[in-house]
Amino acid sequence: MAAWRIGFASMLLAYAGLAPAVFSPPVTAREGMVVSDHYLASRVGASILKQGGNAMDAAVAVGYALAVVHPCCGNIGGGGFMLVHWHTGEELVLDFRETAPSQIKKTLFFDQAHHLKPDAELGYLYVGVPGTVMGLNTALSRFGTMTLAQVMAPAIELAEQGFVLNRYDLKNFLKAEQEILAQPNVSQIMRPQGRWPRPGERWIQPALATTLKKIRDQGTAVFYQGEIAAAIVAASAQDHGVLSLDDFAHYQVYWRQPVRCQYRGYQVVSAPPPSSGTIVCEILRLLEPFPVARLGFHAALTTHYNAAAMKQAFYDRNHYLGDPAFVKDASDWLLSDKRLAKLQRRLQVQRNRPVWHHKPANTSLHTTHYVVMDKDKNVVSTTYTVNSYFGSVRIAGETGFFLNNDLKDFALEADQPNLFFLVQSTNNVIEPNKRPLSSMSPSLVLKDGQVLMALGAAGGPTIITSLVEALENVIDFGMDIRAASDSARYHMQWEPDVIYMEPYAFSPDTISLLQRMGYRLQENLFDRYLYWGQMASLLVEPNGVIDGASDNRHPNGRAVGVLTVNRIKSKQHALAWLQ
Ligand code: DON
Numbered sequence: 001m002a003a004w005r006i007g008f009a010s011m012l013l014a015y016a017g018l019a020p021a022v023f024s025p026p027v028t029a030r031e032g033m034v035v036s037d038h039y040l041a042s043r044v045g046a047s048i049l050k051q052g053g054n055a056m057d058a059a060v061a062v063g064y065a066l067a068v069v070h071p072c073c074g075n076i077g078g079g080g081f082m083l084v085h086w087h088t089g090e091e092l093v094l095d096f097r098e099t100a101p102s103q104i105k106k107t108l109f110f111d112q113a114h115h116l117k118p119d120a121e122l123g124y125l126y127v128g129v130p131g132t133v134m135g136l137n138t139a140l141s142r143f144g145t146m147t148l149a150q151v152m153a154p155a156i157e158l159a160e161q162g163f164v165l166n167r168y169d170l171k172n173f174l175k176a177e178q179e180i181l182a183q184p185n186v187s188q189i190m191r192p193q194g195r196w197p198r199p200g201e202r203w204i205q206p207a208l209a210t211t212l213k214k215i216r217d218q219g220t221a222v223f224y225q226g227e228i229a230a231a232i233v234a235a236s237a238q239d240h241g242v243l244s245l246d247d248f249a250h251y252q253v254y255w256r257q258p259v260r261c262q263y264r265g266y267q268v269v270s271a272p273p274p275s276s277g278t279i280v281c282e283i284l285r286l287l288e289p290f291p292v293a294r295l296g297f298h299a300a301l302t303t304h305y306n307a308a309a310m311k312q313a314f315y316d317r318n319h320y321l322g323d324p325a326f327v328k329d330a331s332d333w334l335l336s337d338k339r340l341a342k343l344q345r346r347l348q349v350q351r352n353r354p355v356w357h358h359k360p361a362n363t364s365l366h367t368t369h370y371v372v373m374d375k376d377k378n379v380v381s382t383t384y385t386v387n388s389y390f391g392s393v394r395i396a397g398e399t400g401f402f403l404n405n406d407l408k409d410f411a412l413e414a415d416q417p418n419l420f421f422l423v424q425s426t427n428n429v430i431e432p433n434k435r436p437l438s439s440m441s442p443s444l445v446l447k448d449g450q451v452l453m454a455l456g457a458a459g460g461p462t463i464i465t466s467l468v469e470a471l472e473n474v475i476d477f478g479m480d481i482r483a484a485s486d487s488a489r490y491h492m493q494w495e496p497d498v499i500y501m502e503p504y505a506f507s508p509d510t511i512s513l514l515q516r517m518g519y520r521l522q523e524n525l526f527d528r529y530l531y532w533g534q535m536a537s538l539l540v541e542p543n544g545v546i547d548g549a550s551d552n553r554h555p556n557g558r559a560v561g562v563l564t565v566n567r568i569k570s571k572q573h574a575l576a577w578l579q
Pocket of ligand 1: 437
């Protein structure tokens with residue numbers, strides 16, 4: 001072969017090896033970064049940072065703004081987890097997960113023949129007491145420097161003056177088309193002119209603006225002891241629900257210690273039960289002895305080790321974790337060296353381990369994650385949700401905001417699949433005053449005590465596997481944060497016994513190698529989703545530049561930096577310092 005041909009061929013190979021270089025580069029900035037699933041909310045956060053607010057001021061502003069501009073997911077009618085890393089050395093998780101009402105009973109969900117009633121007959125029964133308002137306000141008073149009025153001002157303006165909808169906003173609206181049409185007061189808000197709005201039209205939410213102003217002026221109490229609680233309780237009583245004023249009055253948020261683990265010399269920090277950071281850690285710890293970097297990105301063996309670790313860890317999640325007020329926190333045991341060593345020996349067998357049971361058998365996705373870093377490198381990483389798109393698709397009276405259906409995260413019966421096909425034990429069966437186990441897990445990675453990455457995702461159980469894969473993509477495969485979150489994903493959750501894969505995740509020969517190991521692979525998660533797990537993430541380079549990445553899967557998302565650094569080329573594979 002002529003020399004030029006060899007040169008050309010090897011050049012092609014070199015580019016093939018750098019395939020992820022086709023990803024867009026992250027947004028780079030020196031003095032702050034806000035990444036969220038809506039560009040308007042990211043801009044709100046960046047403007048708070050520019051006004052001199054810190055990461056918490058910006059995070060609370062983004063939390064309220066997302067409730068206005070991204071109402072499928074951003075919310076004041078849901079709940080979530082906020083991971084805080086502060087320059088003072090404090091590292092905490094705020095648990096503002098929803099709680100089941102005190103009058104909830106399993107029997108309410110079933111008819112006389114013990115069949116689950118259709119959602120239309122369950123109305124408010126899946127609505128948990130929302131935690132977002134108390135969560136955001138509590139976090140602001142502990143870490144913020146601005147007043148509630150200052151950080152809520154942009155959200156109020158967006159609700160009152162409206163914002164121009166684009167086609168992605170409208171695409172989201174239509175994800176719950178039938179459910180919205182079924183509720184006259186919801187339909188009136190979403191279709192103010194009696195038809196779906198069109199791209200380019202301004203959408204105004206006067207009722208939501210009024211509610212936000214009440215929260216601004218009267219604080220948390222108006223939501224939990226005042227007229228907002230009263231409106232929700234009254235609407236719940238009209239529509240099969242059992243929420244009471246007492247449930248609101250007794251609602252609490254909790255500051256919890258994060259769960260921590262080491263992965264290849266990096267410290268991973270994540271959200272403890274009732275979230276699932278323990279499981280992110282378990283998968284990573286199980287993987288540690290296996291040389292995935294050498295085996296290669298999405299190679300058959302790499303995938304086997306990951307899938308087998310995911311399968312084990314999801315079994316453990318579904319059986320051992322739950323609300324710590326009801327279930328002893330099993331994180332230390334699940335992550336103990338002795339136990340992990342035993343499980344790692346099982347992973348060495350290069351075959352899919354058939355689904356096992358501890359004892360005889362006893363959807364739609366929506367959530368949103370956002371991260372903020374300020375110039376002092378304080379980080380706030382929040383995942384919050386109403387669960388499905390627009391949650392229960394219920395708005396109480398004139399309150400103007402969507403209520404969650406997060407009680408669908410419970411098992412109604414042990415060992416029966418829930419909304420996300422998670423088959424869970426009695427630990428996560430619905431009970432009065434209990435919090436449903438969540439997959440949300442906002443996470444951080446530290447190197448020598450400094451923040452290297454902050455990341456989180458939407459996507460129910462796929463949040464856990466998306467986070468693990470993004471961490472591996474950076475730490476093992478040297479990708480930048482944008483490529484790490486945009487790359488094709490796969491997901492395994494013990495049951496169903498399937499590796500779900502996004503398009504182009506594997507080559508045909510890799511698929512056949514995995515099939516020979518006994519794995520079943522399938523596109524279309526839960527037969528419905530081609531892609532999943534929108535991430536919002538950032539990474540701090542050794543020179544202090546912050547790289548922000550909003551997942552390509554969500555075109556309305558944006559990373560907005562403060563004092564941006566213009567780079568013409570992606571820093572793909574420039575992260576050699578990580579190895
Ligand atoms: O807490 C959980 O695990 C679920 N309620 C999260 C739902 C979710 O992520 C849906 N989103 N895309």
